[in-house]
Amino acid sequence: MSGLELVEATQSDAGPGSVVDLTMEAPREHEQDRDLLRRIGRSDAEAYRALFDRYAPTAMALAHRVVRQRTLAEESVQETFLQIWRDPDRYQDDRGSVRAWIMTMVHNRAVDALRREVSQRRRTEQAMADDQLVDDPAPGIVDAIDLPGKRAAVRAALGSLPHEQLEVLELMYFGGLSQSQVAAKLSIPLGTVKSRTLLAMRKLKVQLEEHR
């Protein structure tokens, strides 16, 4: 799904003008996550599984979107969650939520994988094989761990961005391209990429404030 498709999906998910109120849920979710991390610090496997269930499917979607290759995406998710199991104390409360920490780690790893030359080769070699795999959405399982309200809200926020800002953000975050690569791909000055990114992130920050 491209950024533009994400925007289109907003219409069907949230409906025009719909408001998703998660303001009462976000703090509780953050506190639950921090509690899970504390328990993981005491080698509580149940807590680990709870955190895994909550975020691995979204992490997998993100990694898969960036690297476009399922095995590499699984590796990114695997490495991230093993890191969490082994060293949950690396989470710093003042740097943001557990959710953001996890997604940042997954994205870092996915982007690293994407940019490694060896990964590029593997992607090429396996791309055709992966194209043969048919994703099974397993709707029952996905529904059980989904956060549809949050998804609709994020899509709505993305949908509110001007096209040129969405385009830059899409290539950078979901495409795993660096600022210079985005500039080259769109044939625009690097400074324009930077300014569009900043404007997009400022706007998203405001729009998604109640969901942070």
Add this chain to the structure above:
Amino acid sequence: MKDHTRIEELLALDALDGLDGGDADELRRALHDHGPACPECASLRAEFAETAGLLAFALEPEPVRLAVEAGRLTGASAADQPTSLASHRRRRPSLLAAAAVAAALVIGGIAGANLAERRGTGASDLAALLAEPGTRIVRFEGSSGAVAMAVSADGSRSYLVGRDLAAPPADKVYEVWSITGTTPTSIACITPTNGSIDETLQTSLAGASVVAVTVEDASCPSAPTTDPILTATIE
């Protein structure tokens, strides 16, 4: 008050993993110059990280092969699995490597184990078992370490994985029992290596309802002499 215009721009790019060239160094220098206690820098960094972290939720969540089983850990049939490994195997004969990754995810969900620690015959056995339709992951409950077992659909084959296990006392071993009705049958005597167990069990678990682990004399008695330290129910 220090100007944060440039830092804000760089942090926005950094949150999206978009920085390259000299800008990453410039951001490090700027943050260093402002100092670790700069509240504006901390706030900007956290807010952009939070915003970027939310973007992933625009995507449809994807099932994580077998790792979802790690979350549920017991009883999931092949039809319940997010993706049929058996059908993947038909489409891609080289799936074993992918299955091994999935195995690591499964075990990761249980014990934080690493695939790199289990290359070789054992990993192949486990990967092959996990690639079969109907293979179940059974988690042990108890007071020692983290232990799980992959059991084939008919119970004829199984693979035991343990992590963070305490070494048994001198001249003692961990003895694994299958329990059918009320009758225990010894199926393995095991001593962990560096707290880990990776063992293909040679005895069928068909018909067994419970698997238990006790600490026994190294002679491996034919009936348990102590209470179980770990038990798992096979559904």
